[in-house]
Amino acid sequence: KAGVTQTPRYLIKTRGQQVTLSCSPISGHRSVSWYQQTPGQGLQFLFEYFSETQRNKGNFPGRFSGRQFSNSRSEMNVSTLELGDSALYLCASSLRLEGGTEAFFGQGTRLTVV
Amino acid sequence: KNQVEQSPQSLIILEGKNCTLQCNYTVSPFSNLRWYKQDTGRGPVSLTIMTFSENTKSNGRYTATLDADTKQSSLHITASQLSDSASYICVVSARAGGSYIPTFGRGTSLIVHP
Numbered sequence A: 001k002a003g004v005t006q007t008p009r010y011l012i013k014t015r016g017q018q019v020t021l022s023c024s025p026i027s028g029h030r031s032v033s034w035y036q037q038t039p040g041q042g043l044q045f046l047f048e049y050f051s052e053t054q055r056n057k058g059n060f061p062g063r064f065s066g067r068q069f070s071n072s073r074s075e076m077n078v079s080t081l082e083l084g085d086s087a088l089y090l091c092a093s094s095l096r097l098e099g100g101t102e103a104f105f106g107q108g109t110r111l112t113v114v
Numbered sequence B: 001k002n003q004v005e006q007s008p009q010s011l012i013i014l015e016g017k018n019c020t021l022q023c024n025y026t027v028s029p030f031s032n033l034r035w036y037k038q039d040t041g042r043g044p045v046s047l048t049i050m051t052f053s054e055n056t057k058s059n060g061r062y063t064a065t066l067d068a069d070t071k072q073s074s075l076h077i078t079a080s081q082l083s084d085s086a087s088y089i090c091v092v093s094a095r096a097g098g099s100y101i102p103t104f105g106r107g108t109s110l111i112v113h114p
Helices: none
Strands: A005-007 A010-013 A019-024 A031-038 A042-050 A053-057 A064-068 A074-078 A087-094 A109-113 B003-007 B010-014 B019-026 B030-038 B045-051 B056-059 B062-067 B072-077 B086-096 B099-104 B108-113
Touching: A005 A087, A010 A019, A019 A087, A019 A109, A031 A074, A042 A064, A042 A074, A042 B086, A042 B099, A053 A064, A053 B099, A074 A087, B003 B086, B003 B099, B010 B019, B019 B030, B019 B086, B019 B108, B030 B062, B030 B072, B045 B056, B045 B062, B045 B072, B072 B086
Parallel strands: A010 A109, B010 B108
Antiparallel strands: A005 A019, A019 A074, A031 A042, A031 A087, A042 A053, A064 A074, A087 A109, B003 B019, B019 B072, B030 B045, B030 B086, B056 B062, B062 B072, B086 B099, B086 B108
16 A cells, blocks of 8 residues: 655745645545644644545644645645745645544655745 | 643663653643654654553554653653664644644654664
8 A cells, every 4th residue: 555645855945936745645545634844843733634624724824725635635835935934844644534543644845945 | 732742852772772751741632642753854653542541552662651640641662773763753632623633742862872
């Protein structure tokens, strides 16, 4: 069974640009969650999607958005990039809402904003 | 405000020795507590998940305990191996309506020396 796939693995963007990251969950999983990981803040929850609906949102500005498609694949978008958005962005998939069952993480997308 | 505190921040041990990592939390209403292992440059991997009614959960050489009264958890690693060198992250989820909000600890960085 294929694991969670995140693309691209590495990305370099300039301040002010926007970026879209993609996450393909494990087949059959309906929940996809997104996280930001930085050395200073550790792992922080961005949002969770279940059956194409955003179920939860962390404490991030509106520049961070996401969506989920009918095949459960998910994308997150960051607009008007800032230097502080440089981070490892992780997604995780699970059968049900993430808190209620085991979550499987992808390898992450390393975003560098210059 | 929900918080998860982990200690120690870092730990160095010799191969073959045991160690215990601590996690204290103030998360309400409590749903579950998870321990993850994260190797450098990779996504976290789930080690254990515990609900309110469970006080011990094992996964091979990893044993997690939960004291819901004192809101403390520990992760005990037995007979450490070089491959145990990683960051160990404690995550506590709060129930929010029909979904869950995770709060992450900053992690304990474990280095196992030969």
